[in-house]
Amino acid sequence: MNVLVTGANGFVGSWMIRGLLAAGHSVTGAVGREDTGQSLDHHEHRQARWIPLNLRDSRSVGAVAAHAGDAVIHLAGIASVSDSLRDPVAAWDVNCLGTVRLLEALVEGRASGGPDPKVLVISTGEVYGTGRGLPRLETDPIEPCSPYAESKAAAEISARAVWRRTGLRVVVVRPFPHTGPGQSARFVTPALAARVASAKRAGATTIRSGNLDPVRDLLDVRDVVAAYLALLEEGLPGEAYNVARGEGVALHQLLDHLSRVFEYPVTPERDPSLVRPVDIPHLVGDSSKLRTATGWTPAYTLDQTLRDLIDAQEN
Numbered sequence: 258m259n260v261l262v263t264g265a266n267g268f269v270g271s272w273m274i275r276g277l278l279a280a281g282h283s284v285t286g287a288v289g290r291e292d293t294g295q296s297l298d299h300h301e302h303r304q305a306r307w308i309p310l311n312l313r314d315s316r317s318v319g320a321v322a323a324h325a326g327d328a329v330i331h332l333a334g335i336a337s338v339s340d341s342l343r344d345p346v347a348a349w350d351v352n353c354l355g356t357v358r359l360l361e362a363l364v365e366g367r368a369s370g371g372p373d374p375k376v377l378v379i380s381t382g383e384v385y386g387t388g389r390g391l392p393r394l395e396t397d398p399i400e401p402c403s404p405y406a407e408s409k410a411a412a413e414i415s416a417r418a419v420w421r422r423t424g425l426r427v428v429v430v431r432p433f434p435h436t437g438p439g440q441s442a443r444f445v446t447p448a449l450a451a452r453v454a455s456a457k458r459a460g461a462t463t464i465r466s467g468n469l470d471p472v473r474d475l476l477d478v479r480d481v482v483a484a485y486l487a488l489l490e491e492g493l494p495g496e497a498y499n500v501a502r503g504e505g506v507a508l509h510q511l512l513d514h515l516s517r518v519f520e521y522p523v524t525p526e527r528d529p530s531l532v533r534p535v536d537i538p539h540l541v542g543d544s545s546k547l548r549t550a551t552g553w554t555p556a557y558t559l560d561q562t563l564r565d566l567i568d569a570q571e572n
Contacts (some may be wrong), residue, residue: 259326260523261374262312262522263287263359264333267377268440269478271297273330274395278304287333303560312355315362328489329376331359334409337443338383338427338533341405347436349503352408353415360419362450368426368474375426377488378414381482382474382542383500384410392474392543395431395497406508413497420495430485433501433542438569445508446475450515450567457521464523467531469509474501477557477565487551488516501542502555511559 259548260277264270265286277284278301287310297305308324311317312333312509334352335341341348356378367373385393386400401407420427436446445467452464484500504516509525516522547553 258328259283260489261287261321261348262284262465263273263329263331264289265305265314267336269435270332271439272437272482273332273485273511274277275301276479276486280486283326283488284461285324285326287324289333301544306557312351315358318355319362319365320557322359322366325366325372326476327372327374327524328373329359329363329548330379330485331356331376331558338403338405338535339443340348341403341408342534345404345407347483348404348408349411353411354407356409356412357415357419360416360425363424364419364423366526370441370526373426375428375489375492377428377430377485377492378412379391379485380409380413380418380429380431382431382501382540383408383477383537384413384431385540388539390539391554392501392503393499394543395488395499395546402537415447417495426494428488428494429497430488430492431497431499431519431542432481432484433474433476433499433540435476435478435481438565440564440566446563447566447570449508449512450563451570453512453515453519453521453523453566456523457470457519462504462524463495463526465528466512466525467528467533468536469496469525470507471511472505472539473511473538475511475559475562476502476555477562480555480557483556484547484551484553486525487553488547493550496546499542499544500565501544502546503542503544505539505541505554505561514559514563517535518560533564
């Protein structure tokens, strides 16, 4: 299969490229100007084809769409809630309008005799909003509460509208929080890991933290990539699929896991500068639909993921 991956130099994108290559697919990676994720090794990098992408530029998007083959995995976008709060307009332009630009370019290419790709539009579990403290189902209301989640929800609506109007084979995917080797310390799990490591080196007994009460469904990025690979084969156009473990872990429990892996207990001290103004109290997903459709199930335990993340930070 010939697969185009947007955002291929991001955290998930790099793992996606690695997973596709390992599965024997031909890969084209569309990348922005900055390398923001886990680097591929030299051999992996040489196996893929690389092209530039600016989702805010229709000509750039059109040029990338011309490289669509059998499938497109659309990962590119603004992935940080904090970044979206600083510039909501940019989040909407990149995440929503950028998705629309890409899908319309794919439709135009198909009409001109180009390929008819299956397109995975990667959204987020955060589109469900605060919810009721239960695992979220794909049939639950969409109630986003940050510019990031709003822009992703709008991208979903637009993508499914394109599917209904044109028949472009769009599949919406809602991953819940995931982490693993190579994730930036701008995100909570690697940030906490880095602070515990620093405290251990310094002999400190406390670390700075934000709000550690929220409950999150934490997956390994490699399990997420496996889910995307499964949906390339089995995902039905027009449908949405949660990618989730189905188990909640409070962030203070996550810190306990990290302390156990480091064999170094620490006490968190809340730092107001690290508290997000928009924090979903409980974000856990039900992935029964995905599991039934594809047979996917997570392969990595949380502690294994944390050990691999820590090893990557130390190397």
